[in-house]
Amino acid sequence: MNRNTASILILTILIAVTGGLGLWYYLSKEQIPSGEEKDDEMGENVSPFGTPGTKPVSSGEETGATEESKEVPVIRQVSEQPVAGFTIIEKKNASSTIRYIEQATGHIFDASVRSNLIERVSNTTIPGVREAFFGSTGDTLIIRYLRDDGETIASFTGKIKRATTTEVGELTGEFLQDSIETVAQNQIGTKLFYLTSGNNGATGFTSNVDGTKPVKIFSSPLREWLATWLNDTDILLSTKASGSSLGVIQVLSTKSGEIQNITSGNGVTATGKSNIVIYKTNNGAMGSFDLRNGSEKILSVPTLPEKCALTAEKNPILLCGVPKGSISGNYPDIWYQGLVNFSDDLWNMDLKSEEARLVIDFENAGKRFDITSPKITSDGAYFCFINKIDGTLWSVKLK
Numbered sequence: 001m002n003r004n005t006a007s008i009l010i011l012t013i014l015i016a017v018t019g020g021l022g023l024w025y026y027l028s029k030e031q032i033p034s035g036e037e038k039d040d041e042m043g044e045n046v047s048p049f050g051t052p053g054t055k056p057v058s059s060g061e062e063t064g065a066t067e068e069s070k071e072v073p074v075i076r077q078v079s080e081q082p083v084a085g086f087t088i089i090e091k092k093n094a095s096s097t098i099r100y101i102e103q104a105t106g107h108i109f110d111a112s113v114r115s116n117l118i119e120r121v122s123n124t125t126i127p128g129v130r131e132a133f134f135g136s137t138g139d140t141l142i143i144r145y146l147r148d149d150g151e152t153i154a155s156f157t158g159k160i161k162r163a164t165t166t167e168v169g170e171l172t173g174e175f176l177q178d179s180i181e182t183v184a185q186n187q188i189g190t191k192l193f194y195l196t197s198g199n200n201g202a203t204g205f206t207s208n209v210d211g212t213k214p215v216k217i218f219s220s221p222l223r224e225w226l227a228t229w230l231n232d233t234d235i236l237l238s239t240k241a242s243g244s245s246l247g248v249i250q251v252l253s254t255k256s257g258e259i260q261n262i263t264s265g266n267g268v269t270a271t272g273k274s275n276i277v278i279y280k281t282n283n284g285a286m287g288s289f290d291l292r293n294g295s296e297k298i299l300s301v302p303t304l305p306e307k308c309a310l311t312a313e314k315n316p317i318l319l320c321g322v323p324k325g326s327i328s329g330n331y332p333d334i335w336y337q338g339l340v341n342f343s344d345d346l347w348n349m350d351l352k353s354e355e356a357r358l359v360i361d362f363e364n365a366g367k368r369f370d371i372t373s374p375k376i377t378s379d380g381a382y383f384c385f386i387n388k389i390d391g392t393l394w395s396v397k398l399k
Contacts, residue, residue: 070116072113072114072115072116072397074396074397075360075362075365075367075394075395075396075397076116076394076395076396076397077392077393077394078098078100078111078118078384078392078393078394078395079100079102079109079111079392079393080392081102081103081104081105081391081392082102082103082104082390082391082392083100083101083102083103083386083391083392083393084101084102084103084106084129084130084131084132084143085100085101085131085132085133085134085141085373086098086099086100086101086134086373086375086384086386086393087099087100087134087135087136087138087375088375088376088377088382088384089110089136089137089138090136090377090378095112095113095114096112096113096377096381096382097110097111097112097113097138098110098111098112098113098384098393098395099111099121099134099138100393101129101132101141101143102129103128103129103130103391104127104128104129105123105125105126105127106124106125106126106127106129106143106171107120107122107123107124107125108120108121108122108123108124108160108169108171109121110138111395113377113381113382113395113397120168121160121162121168121169122160122168122169122170122171123168124170124171126143126145126156126171127145128145128146129143129144129145130144130145130146130153131144132144133183133184133185134185134189135185135186135187135188135189135190136187136188136189137188137189138160139159139160139189140157140158140159140160140185140189140209141157141158141159141160141185142155142156142157142158142183142184142185142192143155143156143157143158144156144183147178152178152179153178153179153180154175154178155175155176155177155178155180155183155194156173156174156175156176157173157174157175157176157185157192157209157210157211158171158172158173159171159172159173173210174210174211176192176194176211177196177211179196180194180195180196181194181195181196181197181202181223181224181225182194182195182225182226182227183195183227184227184228184229184235185209185229186229186232187229187231187232188232189209190208190209191206191207191208191209191229191254192206192207192208192209192211193205193206193227193229193235193254194207194227195218195225195227197223197224198223200221201219201220201221201222201223202218202219202220202222202223202224202225203216203218203219204216204217204218204219204220204225204227204237204252205217205218206254217252217254217257218237218252218257218259222239222248224239224240225237225238225239225240226238226239226240228271228272230251230272230273230274230275230277230291231274231275233253233254233255234251234252234253234254234275234291235251235252235254236249236250236251236270236271236272236277237249237250237251237252238250238268238269238270238279239268241267241268241269241282241332241333241336242266242267242332242333243266243267243282243329243330243331243332243333244266244267244330244333245266245267246264246265246266247264247265247266247267247268247269248261248263248264248268249261249262249263249264249268249270249277249279250262251277251291260291262277262279262289263279263281263287263289264281265281265282265283265284266281266282266283267281267282267283267330267331267332267333268280268281268282269304269305269306269332270305271305271306271308271309271310272310273309273310273316274310274316275290275291275292276288276289276290276291276310276316276351277289277291278299278305278308278310278318279305280303280304280305282330282331282332285298285299285302286298286299286300286301286302286303286305287299288318288351297351297354299318299349299351299354299356300349300354300356301318301320301322301347301349301356302322302323302326302327303320303321303322303323303327303344303347304327304331304332304335306332306372306373307320307321307322307344307371307372307374308320308321308374309374309375309376309383309385310376311376311378311380315350315351315352316351317348317349317350317351317380318348318349318350318351319346319347319348319349319359319374319376319383320346320347320349320371320374321342321344321345321346321347321369321370321371321372321374321385322344322345322346322347323342323343323344324342324343324344324345324363338388341370341388341389342370342371343362343363343368343369343370344362344369344370344371345358345359345360345361345362345363346358346359346360346362346371346383346396347359359398360396368389369385369387369389369394370387370388370389371385371386371387371388372385372386372387372388373385373386380398380399381397381398381399382395382396382397382398383395383396383398384396
């Protein structure tokens with residue numbers, strides 16, 4: 001073999017080896033491991049917002065954290081991003097789960113109260129969610145956001161559909177009519193109450209959860225209201241509060257249409273659960289009203305009802321975020337507008353004995369919270385809330 005022939009042979013071998021290695025690298029990059037699906041970064045187009053994938057994934061907020069590898073802190077930050085709403089899901093013989101929806105993306109996640117693991121429930125993208133309300137099972141919810149014109153309020157009543165509990169779900173449902181002023185879902189997620197407004201005031205309807213079969217049950221010359229289901233039949237109604245205008249608190253029976261007046265005053269706000277209403281006026285003390293017997297009590301906790309949650313017991317306990325110092329000025333307006341933030345402690349009040357005690361001084365624990373939208377597990381073991389300062393979701397282990 002002469003030198004030219006040898007050179008050509010060596011060059012041919014090198015080209016073959018290089019090409020083979022390149023082909024192997026290309027194929028290895030394209031191969032999807034067995035049992036996994038290739039991520040579709042663009043998603044799939046389905047009604048109304050898009051279809052999620054099928055593989056449950058971690059949110060990335062607690063990467064590598066498991067029940068065994070990392071102890072759950074007493075004061076725990078559940079979400080890294082601002083949330084639009086949450087609920088606590090409780091099942092017999094199972095630990096409680098916090099289900100929440102992110103403001104920016106509309107993605108829904110589950111967080112166990114007993115571990116640091118966070119699992120994605122739905123990654124249907126809904127940008128810019130303003131508020132969301134879940135039913136007690138966590139499978140139904142109402143999502144509210146502004147349409148592209150920046151003025152029209154869209155209300156979507158949805159249901160999370162999951163083929164199995166290990167798959168990421170799909171959010172399906174119906175849009176309600178635009179510009180509904182207020183909408184609330186009953187605890188079991190089967191009925192809606194919503195309010196529309198016009199030149200003659202506000203009109204209230206009950207309907208099925210998908211908006212069908214509406215029935216008018218309320219009307220008022222006042223246009224702006226907030227609504228919350230207290231129980232299966234009673235709805236707490238409060239005018240949108242302002243420290244400079246007179247407001248009212250009422251309870252509406254969906255069975256009889258009867259309205260029970262609770263209180264009135266400037267800046268009046270309220271919350272409640274079951275048969276108990278907690279209220280406060282701008283120039284008055286906190287009070288509680290028992291719908292069962294009409295009894296009323298003045299409470300010693302100096303706070304706003306929006307910072308309080310009730311346990312579901314026969315003799316309920318009231319847990320509240322209580323601001324350090326006094327609440328003075330044009331409240332609740334400047335708080336709603338985000339012009340001021342509080343630094344809250346957590347207080348416990350027994351409505352029967354009227355005794356109050358400090359549970360946690362958060363500043364001593366190195367935290368600063370302006371508590372809003374609080375909820376308590378039925379066993380009173382966990383207190384969950386949104387920090388109004390940054391919109392993040394937190395939980396506190398109480399026992």
